[in-house]
Amino acid sequence: MTNSLDLPGRPQDTRVVVAMSGGVDSSVTAALLKAEGYDVVGVTLQLYDHGAATHRKGACCAGQDIYDARAVAERIGIPHYVLDYESRFKEAVIDRFAESYIHGETPVPCVDCNMAIKFRDLLSTARDLGAEVLATGHYVASRALPEGGRALYRAREDERDQSYFLFATTREQLDMLRFPLGDRTKAEVRELARQYGLAIADKHDSQDICFVPTGHYADIIERLKPGAAEAGDIVDLDGKLLGSHNGIIHFTIGQRRGLGVATGSPLYVVRLDAERRRVVVGPREALRMSRIVLRDVNWLGDIALDAALADDRREVYVKVRSTRAPQAAWLYAADGGYEIELVDGEHGVSPGQACVFYDAGEGQARVLGGGFIKSAAAADIAPVREERMAAELRG
Numbered sequence: 001m002t003n004s005l006d007l008p009g010r011p012q013d014t015r016v017v018v019a020m021s022g023g024v025d026s027s028v029t030a031a032l033l034k035a036e037g038y039d040v041v042g043v044t045l046q047l048y049d050h051g052a053a054t055h056r057k058g059a060c061c062a063g064q065d066i067y068d069a070r071a072v073a074e075r076i077g078i079p080h081y082v083l084d085y086e087s088r089f090k091e092a093v094i095d096r097f098a099e100s101y102i103h104g105e106t107p108v109p110c111v112d113c114n115m116a117i118k119f120r121d122l123l124s125t126a127r128d129l130g131a132e133v134l135a136t137g138h139y140v141a142s143r144a145l146p147e148g149g150r151a152l153y154r155a156r157e158d159e160r161d162q163s164y165f166l167f168a169t170t171r172e173q174l175d176m177l178r179f180p181l182g183d184r185t186k187a188e189v190r191e192l193a194r195q196y197g198l199a200i201a202d203k204h205d206s207q208d209i210c211f212v213p214t215g216h217y218a219d220i221i222e223r224l225k226p227g228a229a230e231a232g233d234i235v236d237l238d239g240k241l242l243g244s245h246n247g248i249i250h251f252t253i254g255q256r257r258g259l260g261v262a263t264g265s266p267l268y269v270v271r272l273d274a275e276r277r278r279v280v281v282g283p284r285e286a287l288r289m290s291r292i293v294l295r296d297v298n299w300l301g302d303i304a305l306d307a308a309l310a311d312d313r314r315e316v317y318v319k320v321r322s323t324r325a326p327q328a329a330w331l332y333a334a335d336g337g338y339e340i341e342l343v344d345g346e347h348g349v350s351p352g353q354a355c356v357f358y359d360a361g362e363g364q365a366r367v368l369g370g371g372f373i374k375s376a377a378a379a380d381i382a383p384v385r386e387e388r389m390a391a392e393l394r395g
Contacts, residue, residue, distance in 0.1 A: 022065025105352025254348025
């Protein structure tokens with residue numbers, strides 16, 4: 001029988017905790033490992049007040065999903081626990097989400113959740129339960145390295161790949177984490193759910209921002225931070241007043257619709273000036289950024305990052321949004337931190353988003369780490385140097 005966890009010894013001697021959200025992916029993960037003979041324990045985290053989301057399609061970790069996870073556990077015959085992580089989740093994810101928007105950023109709460117809740121607190125709980133492994137239903141692959149340790153890779157199915165949200169996973173965490181679905185397609189996973197007789201086989205996928213029951217994130221921010229939606233000005237790139245707005249929390253970089261101003265050509269949100277409560281708009285070409293300054297960089301390469309930066313730089317491929325394909329870039333050490341120079345530039349780069357590094361642009365490329373975007377700017381390097389860099393990367 002195939003061993004999905006890449007572990008030595010007999011499966012029946014290995015306890016595995018599976019993070020069960022109540023969705024198809026985590027349910028199949030639990031059923032698959034149980035079928036392989038592992039000593040599986042299901043754990044579901046209640047992360048937020050589930051009253052408003054109990055019957056909403058696309059919610060997770062609350063309400064109906066907790067009942068679905070329990071039903072799956074009963075069906076496959078494993079113990080199941082529900083842990084109240086609501087206060088931890090509010091502090092580590094929801095409050096940070098609100099603060100980020102107030103400061104003119106576009107946060108990625110799923111990264112914070114994985115980093116601070118699932119792969120820190122839940123890993124600790126798994127150890128307390130005597131588990132050797134914590135398994136999740138993420139679409140990402142983990143493989144052993146010849147020299148020891150494990151590495152993270154993009155999923156087999158590009159459109160399902162979730163490696164963007166897992167870049168902050170540490171080496172130590174990777175040693176205990178497993179992702180059995182990384183080399184499977186969604187269609188295959190749903191078919192497995194039917195074979196295992198799981199009632200959730202056709203259940204809708206959860207949405208990214210699970211704690212926003214209405215789908216309107218600004219409502220959450222205003223409830224958590226009364227007065228956060230302060231009115232201000234909408235100006236063009238030269239500072240000319242074009243109109244007014246009811247709070248920068250209602251805007252994101254690259255936004256075109258709902259600006260409330262009209263000119264002879266399309267306008268986009270180019271920058272959010274939180275300090276002066278300004279929304280700066282301009283033409284689409286003003287959104288193109290080539291230089292990205294990073295913070296909180298996590299490196300998963302084989303050697304230390306500074307040592308990996310031969311001649312102070314390294315060729316990488318990066319994603320600045322989860323839905324974008326990786327593109328060629330250079331990673332630099334600069335001013336005590338790290339920066340990215342995008343060979344072809346990118347439109348709509350926003351502070352707060354993640355910039356994730358890969359060792360190749362296609363296929364199941366290895367994840368080399370990433371960081372959060374501190375700021376972005378148009379290219380400030382000489383055209384000759386930019387042309388040389390592009391030629392080197394394209395061969």
